[in-house]
Amino acid sequence: MTSIVMTHGAFCGGWSFERFRRPFEAAGYETIAPDLRGHAAGDPPEAVVGASMSDYAADIARRCAEFAEPPVLLGHSMGGLVALLAARKVAVKALVLLAPSPPWGMMGSSLEETATAFGVQMAGLFTGGALYPDRGLMRAFSLDRLEQADREAAVALLRPESAVAVRETLNWWLDPFMTTSLGPGTIGAPALVIAGEGDVVHTAATARAVAERIGADVKVMPGMSHWLVGEPGWEAVAEAAIAWLADQDLSSAA
Secondary structure (H helix, E strand, C coil): EEEEEEECCCCCCHHHHCCCCCHHCCCCCCCCCCCCCCCCCCCCCCHHCCCCHHHHHHHHHHHCCCCCCEEEEEEECCCHHHHHHHHHHCCCCCCEECCCCCCCCCCCCCCHHHHHHHHHHHHHHCCCCEEECHHHHHHHHHHHCHHHHHHHHHHHHHHEEEEEHHHHHCHHCCCCCCCCCCCCCCCCCCEEEEEEEECCCCHHHHHHHHHHHHEEEEEEEEECCCCCCCCCHHHHHHHHHHHHHHCCCCCCCC
């Protein structure tokens, strides 16, 4: 059985895949949705302090290495970038990236994308501490297509995020260590990037640029926004990923 490791985005946890993982399991995959370090429900806010994107990637790479055979890595938003970085450290059968944060050196492709990044980061521009989620921004840009009850349920589960990791992702030009750089060449595994047509957090144009950078296939979902794992239409996103995986020769992938 092929396993899929699902990596959540900033301020979230493995809970974000609660519904999204079910179609994959119905299709015969084993799914694992770990919390990134410091993101479990019982973790204190300071648990994320100082955590780097390289730490997150190393943790996910170690988790992937525990399987008898390489898993598929799936990541959403910042978790998509974590998955990309992890795939440089460990063998994976395939990558599925949902609205991924772009790696070092890639600018956002719209004013809204830049403004969103600026708004998230301003609360902790130079701190190494815990950055608390801006729930207003999340409601307006990430969770905007959810019904109010679902939106508020998701907002209630948001966690503090490492200010270091957010800065390395959204303000990479401030990072002299180039933490989120992928290095030269494409990713040595088949990859699919899925974007929401109406996403302003990581736009479809940005997703296409990421896909071109890593040699991935790309699919844009009409009418969708950023919360591809749970907003109306999420089932079609899962179905697209499952159909794409079925077309890959995962039995021989290393």
